[in-house]
Amino acid sequence: MNKVVYLPLDERPCNYKFPSLFLTNDLEIVNPPIEILGNKKIPGDVNKIANWLKKEASDAKYLVVSLDMLIYGGIVPSRLHHDSYDTLIERLEVIKEIKKINPQLIIYAFELIMRCPQYSSGDEEPLYYEDYGKDIFTYGVYLNKKQDGILTPDEETLWSDIKNRVPLEVLNDYIERRNVNQKVLSFSLRLICDGVIDFFIIPQDDSAYYGFTTLNKREVKKIIEEYKIENKILMYPGADEIGMTLLARVHNSIHNYKPSIYPIYASKNGKNVKPLYEDRPVDDTITYQILAINGIRANSILEADLILAINIGSGMNDYNEIPNPIYYEKERNLDDFITNINNLIKENKEVTIADIAYANKGDLDLYRLFEEKDLLFKISGYAGWNTSSNTIGTALYIAICSHFSKDYLAKKKCLAHRYVEDVFYCGMVRLDVTKNLYKYKMNFFDVKEENGLVARIVEKELKEKIGQFAKKLDAEILKISIKMPWRRMFEIDLSLEVKNNENNCN
16 A cells, blocks of 8 residues: 555645545545644644644655645635745745655645736635735736836826725735745745655646736746756646646556546637636646646547547636637537547547536536436546636546546546536536525625535535436435535535446446
């Protein structure tokens, strides 16, 4: 058994529980006690986390570690803290101690460039982001353009308006924290030079073409080139899937497997779409995702070990927007897409589905074709949640686990989990329940309890929607239970049981 110590980005199910939903028999993932990981804006106990890491990593083969959790106590606390640079570096030095304790330990780490959302919301940001978030983002865009020499006179005027509108103490607080975090990230890169960290991913959460993130990314690239560590670092859009990406890399490393992966698309122009909340065409990001799991991009279907099937049209709507018929009806051919997938499976090809037609939800039309063609549990993986990169990384992780596992019940449970959460919660129930929250004096960002009234409503609505739209899936599910992490509507903590019928997975 290969012991892998895993420190997640935060305590939400997508980071803490997803990686363990589908495991191979030769991998033991050791998670920290969830109570030391904090709760949303309350940081994890960094001292207890450090002590736990030193103890558990002493006899492990691999360490997959979120440096944001180690240093700041989680992804959200990394955007809120007022800790000094020296304090943060002292926490980071724990990685050196761990390597001294266990010199043979292979360390895969990730650390985010601090995000800058394009909208105003204080849910995961400082409270002032509720009032000034969009202005802060736009300030970064104009700063970026100013440095590039492309700021227009009209934009210069708008930038001045923002400076007058946003209190100086707010801008100073935000920019100073970014600067400190950037310095800490720069220090982390030295650990690669010193041979402490073996592989490193720098995800860009909520990235855009211009802005603070782009400026930070340029600084990081200069340091990477200076240190000559390009072969040990990848930087691309993503966040909550990165733990699974690195665990997929662990799987492949243990088995000395370098999968050859070929992407196919549901539309001719799909590969050129720049997904919502990301800064480049999806096909570019896919190349990075393949490299991140230590795979190679195949030149043809024939030479591929795994087909990554991308459900996307010629554009993208968010989950709560009216779908654009040009994207999803005129410039996408789902019937042909599903026929190709079906034929590939009949030819014994492994196929995993990245359902990114919409941001933040799975596609019910695609799901219906899965049922019609009896593909629900014959594919190697499926995901359709959050951002494009979140989905792609998850779909690849499930497929890699599927490749090495013969546990068909675990595979069925994992796929059913994704269908229920991505298609039926994110795609249907979330919107329906949110519309009525005002009746209970609640809203999208505040449902009061993790395991209360709203959790029961969601559970009931999910069962009804699955019974109505997913007869074959409904027949395989024995039990569903729900909690609401961070006491909001954005995600659920889903537990389910499925029937032990292996025929559906052969």
